[in-house]
Amino acid sequence: MKLFIDFGFYIREGWANFTRSRMLSLFSILIISISIAIITLFSTVFFNVDNYLREMENNPVYSIFLTPDTSAKEGKDLALYLETLKGISDVKLVMPDESMKKLARRFPLAGEIQKTLEGNPLPISIRLRIATPSVIKVRQVLKQYSIVESIYSPHFFLSQLKSLSSAVSFFIALIAAILVLASVFTIYNVIRITILARQNDIAIMQLVGADMKFIRAPFTVEGTLQGLSGGILGALFGSGLIYIIRTHYLVHFQYLPFLSRITSLPPSYFVGIILLSVAMGIFGSTMAASRIDYV
Amino acid sequence: MIHFFHVSKVYEKGNRALHEVNVSIGKGEFVFLTGPSGAGKTTFLKLIFREELPSYGRVVANNQNTIALGKRRIPDFRKKIGVVFQDFKLLENRTVFENIVFILNVLGYPASFLRDRAFYVLKLVGLQHRYDDYPRQLSGGEQQRIAIARALVNEPLILLADEPTGNLDPDLSLEIMALFEKINSRGTTVLIATHDREMIKQMRKRTLYLDHGHLQEHRK
Numbered sequence: 001m002k003l004f005i006d007f008g009f010y011i012r013e014g015w016a017n018f019t020r021s022r023m024l025s026l027f028s029i030l031i032i033s034i035s036i037a038i039i040t041l042f043s044t045v046f047f048n049v050d051n052y053l054r055e056m057e058n059n060p061v062y063s064i065f066l067t068p069d070t071s072a073k074e075g076k077d078l079a080l081y082l083e084t085l086k087g088i089s090d091v092k093l094v095m096p097d098e099s100m101k102k103l104a105r106r107f108p109l110a111g112e113i114q115k116t117l118e119g120n121p122l123p124i125s126i127r128l129r130i131a132t133p134s135v136i137k138v139r140q141v142l143k144q145y146s147i148v149e150s151i152y153s154p155h156f157f158l159s160q161l162k163s164l165s166s167a168v169s170f171f172i173a174l175i176a177a178i179l180v181l182a183s184v185f186t187i188y189n190v191i192r193i194t195i196l197a198r199q200n201d202i203a204i205m206q207l208v209g210a211d212m213k214f215i216r217a218p219f220t221v222e223g224t225l226q227g228l229s230g231g232i233l234g235a236l237f238g239s240g241l242i243y244i245i246r247t248h249y250l251v252h253f254q255y256l257p258f259l260s261r262i263t264s265l266p267p268s269y270f271v272g273i274i275l276l277s278v279a280m281g282i283f284g285s286t287m288a289a290s291r292i293d294y295v
Numbered sequence: 296m297i298h299f300f301h302v303s304k305v306y307e308k309g310n311r312a313l314h315e316v317n318v319s320i321g322k323g324e325f326v327f328l329t330g331p332s333g334a335g336k337t338t339f340l341k342l343i344f345r346e347e348l349p350s351y352g353r354v355v356a357n358n359q360n361t362i363a364l365g366k367r368r369i370p371d372f373r374k375k376i377g378v379v380f381q382d383f384k385l386l387e388n389r390t391v392f393e394n395i396v397f398i399l400n401v402l403g404y405p406a407s408f409l410r411d412r413a414f415y416v417l418k419l420v421g422l423q424h425r426y427d428d429y430p431r432q433l434s435g436g437e438q439q440r441i442a443i444a445r446a447l448v449n450e451p452l453i454l455l456a457d458e459p460t461g462n463l464d465p466d467l468s469l470e471i472m473a474l475f476e477k478i479n480s481r482g483t484t485v486l487i488a489t490h491d492r493e494m495i496k497q498m499r500k501r502t503l504y505l506d507h508g509h510l511q512e513h514r515k
């Protein structure tokens with residue numbers, strides 16, 4: 001009960017402080033929200049790359065190219081057979097015309113070259129997605145078929161992408177850490193300044209017997225409020241930016257499925273990012289408040 | 296309740312404020328501390344609620360040697376001592392009501408009590424109608440009465456008042472003195488620093504006389 005009353009008091013005092021030092025609070029919130037916006041952007045990139053890699057790894061898409069003299073019927077039979085196998089989903093027979101159209105869409109030059117050629121040089125192919133990797137050894141099954149010319153799976157590409165992405169993740173983590181430090185430092189200093197500005201009040205409070213926690217806690221509340229509002233603003237700002245980038249720019253990159261399919265962060269990530277921001281507020285302000293000395 | 300043993304106070308710049316002061320004030324006493332300005336009255340009070348520490352000797356208030364008092368225990372020690380500061384020390388950006396409520400919060404009063412208790416003490420000093428004003432909107436005398444209300448709010452064990460009537464006209468001074476007597480009659484030890492000789496004469500209380508840091512006892 002007593003604790004509950006105290007807590008209400010801290011919140012009220014902290015809120016009063018927060019609104020009283022408006023310019024400083026706004027400055028702090030601005031810095032925090034910029035950091036959090038950048039962290040949101042980074043997290044979105046990280047989240048999408050990670051998802052993409054995981055999907056590629058767990059549900060790889062195989063492209064099976066059949067020999068040039070394979071007939072449409074033979075191709076279709078193979079596709080139907082593959083569909084009956086456990087662990088394989090999304091079997092799609094791709095006829096040469098379709099392949100060419102796709103190629104031309106990605107690389108306009110290829111379309112031009114095609115016009116000068118007699119007929120379509122592309123073979124029939126089958127695209128399939130592995131649903132449960134452990135269940136089936138695609139290559140072994142396919143090797144028995146003489147009409148299969150070559151099989152492409154993303155595994156080699158994947159390991160390269162993975163090492164690239166871990167290098168990028170490290171870089172992102174480094175920058176995020178710097179941003180977090182910069183924010184904590186800002187909060188720390190802003191709260192220091194408000195403490196200095198209220199030194200007179202603090203001395204009076206101590207002379208009438210106020211406990212240190214009574215004096216310090218409102219500053220922590222103040223920092224928490226800065227972290228919370230900076231975090232919410234930053235997350236909104238960051239996801240707004242992503243939305244604009246996605247709807248205005250990335251949609252034009254249809255031939256790069258990764259970019260055109262970028263999604264915004266799931267809610268749990270936003271909760272995490274805002275909690276991070278609140279933690280920065282609590283940490284920075286508590287450090288600053290702990291330097292208030294007894295009079 | 297308050298004991299000074301061979302207390303000397305030398306400020307940093309070498310200013311000697313008190314010299315070899317020995318005195319005891321018992322529980323429930325009502326005592327005046329007087330002397331010309333610069334004599335060391337404020338210093339004497341500051342030593343009691345441990346705003347200052349003695350340079351030599353020791354001060355014991357409420358059974359606590361102030362030198363032996365750990366930092367963390369200072370707040371609880373001060374909660375039992377009401378102080379009317381010479382410069383009032385009101386919180387400038389809080390209203391009169393908020394100033395009183397703040398001290399009640401500090402003292403741990405439950406929320407349901409705050410309002411009634413605050414208005415009760417404001418009524419005691421006759422300023423309940425100014426509850427929503429800020430200290431800067433009040434005259435010196437009114438601010439002084441708010442400072443008095445704040446010091447009384449808890450019925451402390453010890454009440455220290457530094458020139459509490461310095462800004463009040465004679466009638467009001469007497470009312471405030473009556474208030475201090477009332478508090479005193481309920482068991483609070485009262486020590487008032489003042490250079491108002493008329494009042495000391497009228498009140499007929501134990502009086503300590505300070506001059507250049509030397510303390511002498513005058514009993515009427």
Ligand SMILES: Nc1ncnc2c1ncn2[C@@H]1O[C@H](COP(=O)(O)OP(=O)(O)O)[C@@H](O)[C@H]1O
Pocket residue numbers: 306307308310311312330331332333334335336337338339
């Ligand atoms: N914080 C201080 N630092 C240095 N000298 C001080 C300080 N406070 C008071 N003094 C000096 O101590 C002496 C006593 O001051 P004070 O206790 O305020 O006297 P009074 O309250 O009787 O006017 C004065 O000479 C004053 O200048």
Ligand SMILES: [Mg+2]
Pocket residue numbers: 336337338381457
């Ligand atoms: Mg004085």
